[in-house]
Amino acid sequence: MSAPEEEPIIFAPETFQYNKYSLDIGDVEKDPIEQFTKWFKEATDDPDETLAEAVTFATAELPSGRVSSRILLFKELDVRGFTVYSNWETSKKARDIQSNPHAALTFFWKNSQRQVRIEGPTEFVSRQLSERYFKLRARGSKIGAWASPQSQQIEDRTELDRRVSEKEAEFEGVDDISCPPHWGGLRVVPLEIEFWQGRNCRLHDRIVYKRNGEHDPWKIVRVAP
Numbered sequence: 001m002s003a004p005e006e007e008p009i010i011f012a013p014e015t016f017q018y019n020k021y022s023l024d025i026g027d028v029e030k031d032p033i034e035q036f037t038k039w040f041k042e043a044t045d046d047p048d049e050t051l052a053e054a055v056t057f058a059t060a061e062l063p064s065g066r067v068s069s070r071i072l073l074f075k076e077l078d079v080r081g082f083t084v085y086s087n088w089e090t091s092k093k094a095r096d097i098q099s100n101p102h103a104a105l106t107f108f109w110k111n112s113q114r115q116v117r118i119e120g121p122t123e124f125v126s127r128q129l130s131e132r133y134f135k136l137r138a139r140g141s142k143i144g145a146w147a148s149p150q151s152q153q154i155e156d157r158t159e160l161d162r163r164v165s166e167k168e169a170e171f172e173g174v175d176d177i178s179c180p181p182h183w184g185g186l187r188v189v190p191l192e193i194e195f196w197q198g199r200n201c202r203l204h205d206r207i208v209y210k211r212n213g214e215h216d217p218w219k220i221v222r223v224a225p
């Protein structure tokens with residue numbers, strides 16, 4: 001006999017119908033990078049779509065298979081793929097990527113009732129590209145990237161403030177703070193990209209682009225909601 005289920009703490013929170021737009025194979029671009037560019041522009045142009053560049057970045061450590069995900073800011077798209085920036089030495093995602101280069105990105109644009117899922121192997125971008133983006137960051141964020149051992153346990157807020165003060169002193173008078181060696185861009189090279197458009201009664205439109213390898217042609221299919 002199975003044990004009785006626990007009483008839920010939260011149960012079936014209220015939700016809504018998705019009824020704004022539709023999506024068909026005939027509507028999408030042949031190249032998913034172009035399709036993404038179109039949807040991303042629509043999301044960033046929409047004043048109700050705050051932080052359209054926020055994306056869930058999922059990784060899995062091997063051999064344990066433990067999965068983790070977190071929100072990052074999507075910063076760059078080129079013909080090869082989608083780049084995010086982070087600490088690749090001390091963070092949990094760094095640990096995951098070292099053991100397993102595969103990752104997934106998920107965008108959710110609430111106002112347009114759209115989701116985009118991107119899956120594929122990752123690769124570090126060149127130092128030159130990481131430095132190009134690092135230069136654009138605010139001075140405080142540059143110092144933070146040097147000072148903070150991302151995702152490592154620290155004693156308290158005072159320890160973080162002390163680390164930041166040390167780096168501020170080190171960089172005093174330095175106009176052009178360099179990009180830390182452990183910090184930079186990671187590109188997800190897509191092998192699969194799904195465009196999801198919410199529809200009524202949960203009968204959503206899902207158009208998926210797939211390819212076996214980076215140099216293979218894309219195949220476009222519709223999948224069931």
Ligand SMILES: Cc1cc2nc3c(=O)[nH]c(=O)nc-3n(C[C@H](O)[C@H](O)[C@H](O)COP(=O)(O)O)c2cc1C
Nearest residue numbers: 054068070071072073085086087091092093094151
């Ligand atoms: C809106 C938002 C944007 C974020 N952007 C980034 C980012 O671009 N890079 C980053 O390293 N962490 C970013 N973070 C923090 C991450 O979610 C996470 O706390 C951090 O990267 C450590 O993750 P990890 O321990 O899983 O590696 C962001 C968090 C939020 C909520």
